[in-house]
Amino acid sequence: MHPDIPQLDNYLVKAEPFYQAIGDEITIFEASYQKGLPVLLKGPTGCGKTRFMEYMAWRLRRPLITVSCHDDLTASDLVGRYLVKGGETTWIDGPLAQAVRGGGICYLDEVVEARKDTMVVIHPLADDRRVLPIEKLGTLIQADEGFGLAVSYNPGYQSVLKDLKQSTRQRFVALEFGYPSPELETAIVIKESGLEPAIAELLVRFAGMTRNLKGSGLEEGASTRLLVHAAKLIVSGVAPVSACRSAIAQALTDDAEMLASINELSSSLF
């Protein structure tokens, strides 16, 4: 192997992550990956986007490099930069460049959070050119065959600033993630936490109630992830109403009145 090409073995997903398919997302992702098409995952927080990526990386046996984007993330954070070591400058590849060279899957989580200039870097990678220009080195890296690009984005944010530009979104195959159906969600909660089915079912019904409140006081309803948190607390002996309060209600909102409403809903169920 070429010495410049980094070893990405650390990024391999060793054990199979639990993932319950909701629709045909696995087939679509696989097909896109084989054809070298980038994928856009849409959906509210905590509905399994990141877990899906882990599962797909495991299934395709490719290393997965995840970058959580934040509003100070710059293009050089992705591509790489010079560092000074013992009086000399050395170039260090960023996560994106590593994945491009080594044939891994690069997953940019919450991509809208990143600065606008970051997007431009992924554009040539996201169309049929599949190249990553590194301005500072003056080179162009052709992506390895195994390289795949996936980004996630939560369309629920109301802010205009947090929207993807058309020029960006029209390069991707889009997969929409929603909350799973009640039966499926119950199964997920049971599998992840070992909670007994009767309580898991009530917990899922409670999640549905908080989702009804979206738009009338809550920005988002409870995600599957929060349900799993609450379920784990219940399994370790916390009373369901307290578990819902700490793991779900308090996580959803700080508004005292809304909290009281949510607590009333959970105490109506358990």
Next chain:
Amino acid sequence: MQAARDAGQLVILLDEILEVEFSFRDTTVPAAAIAAMEPRLQDYVITWIKRVASTNIELAYQYACHVERALGLMDVETVESWALSAMDAYDREGLRPARQIILGLDEFVRLTREQADGCLLSNQQGILLGFLNGLAGRRLRIQESTQAYTDSETLFLPSLLARLATPERNFQLYKVTIAMLWAQTRFGTLRTLLEAGFLDAEDSGRRLALFHSLDTLRLEAIIARELPGLHRELVTIKQDLGEDRLPAPWDALRWSVSAEGCTAWDVVERVRSLSNDTEPLPVFAHQGILDLPAVAACVAARVSREKTLFKVRMEQLKDELGVQEHWSRDREPRLTKRLHEASELPEGAGVDILIDGKPLPLPDDMQDLVSSILMDLGDIPDEYLEPAGPGDYDPKFFQDSSSETEDVWSGVYHEKGALLYQEWDFRRQHYRKNWCAAREQSVEPVDNGFVVRTLEKYQGLVKQLRKTFEALRDENRRLKRQPQGDDVDLDALVEALADTRDGREMSERLFTRQHRTERNIAVMFMVDMSGSTKGWINDAERESLVLLCEALETLGDRYAIFGFSSITRKRCEIYHIKRFEEAYTDDVKGRISGIQPKDYTRMGFAIRHLSRMLSELDARTRILITLSDGKPDDYDEYRGSYGIEDTRRALIEARREGIHPYCITIDQQARDYLPHLYGPAAYTVIDEVRLLPLKVSDIYRRLTT
């Protein structure tokens, strides 16, 4: 501590406060009662008599006569709320009802006791509404009424529940009542009643009562399955109220309607088969009443509204899809429906809408609409899926009819359509509720070349302002010598290498970094449009605004401009000149030119209104700048200390919201009162009116850097 006053001293004092000289009031009795009190209590009572007297003398006299007995019956706080509610009643309805409250002391005591143990709907409405919204189905509203019932869109609830021992238990009773009324809309009770013809039947009174009893038992069984926690609460409440035991035939009947899958139609059948001597159950506390005519009217209106809405939204969806799918213009896509199993819905099935055989993904609002239609009709009727004709669109279904501000004013003198603001009464040491009726209007744009003239007049200044404000604009720049960054800072690196050669320590600051800042400032200008600004003050104000806009446009800060004026508390007006989201257009320029002196200067409501607007904005720094020419003043009692204290209170409220108030004034006496209002450093007095335009932008610059 002051010694106790004797009855004689008190008579003189009370005579003075209550102005008895020209009246028949006799102060000897209250004076004797107060004389028997401890000195501290005496002080307290006299303070309160003065406070009440500031509202009305007669009210204060009655208060003085009854306060001793009130103190014996209630704690001090409740006595205060007794006096305050009398004063509120005076503000609202005049002397008679207010006097009634003071005289009806025993009634007040009884109500307070009830309220202390009971649960007030108004206190808990937010929480209960959240609870109700969380339960699935159509969005329902909550409204106060004398009895509990629902018309299928609004739950009407009594304003106070006090049947149980504590506020917490009564709150639970509200919850159970809400769940019961919600279940009526959700699990087919109301729809079945209408379809079964209860409305027209002759013997409907008794049959309806029987149905209501039996259906309540059915809904209780459903609640037991759907909301087990709430059902436990329901059982305890019934035990507490002795409603848990059913007369003989009803026990068996209960079982017959408790099975899963039992519908309201089954209940109708059962009621038909009941013998004539079966008596309906006594009404449970959580059951409410059935008001069928209200339901029928509400459902009829909704069904036709939703049918239109459904058709129109469907057409919109088709249009949106048509663009994507390139349908040919001449062939309309065909809509069909398909039932699918959905165990989570009470109907057991949901409806998918298919477009040319392919499922059509519905946006959230459409899904709510479909489920609301299903709740009323149990299905999406085929005619809903036929293409909408041109006559189907009626915009009145899509917008609330709200009356124009100006319409309200044409010849009417009341509070319709106005925003009501409270006002601080310093003598009462309390707010007057819903005291000011504020309305928003727009300044009529005038195109008289004022803006162009001003810009010419201050040509030099404008240039200078642009330059200064451009320099303020904190733009992205490259920061050198950073410990971390995107690029190596070559200068720093060369120096650092030289340093290491010299044997010195190498600096760590070797990188350059792109620095990005934003001025996250929103500023609201509140312009005095009172009559006293007539003439050159008004000119100066308008000129200042023109220059300020020039400067702020260069700077890029978000800003809004509103004028204010008033004539008594019933006519408080806010004049819109520029909103935050509005660009600096010719219309805005025209409105600045069109600012005209109006009436008086009531400041409290304007501060409250504008700071509410400001606090809804997402900005790191929010500033409220007042341009004024004098102290707060209005045609009614809003002058002197009253006006100043209310303004001060409004500013305190604004600061609590995280707003920085600032005042620029030309009133030479302002140094006497502004520190009291705005604090020692948050105002500027400009000595000469003609300097105002020059100064305002400069003050803004200093304020925000």
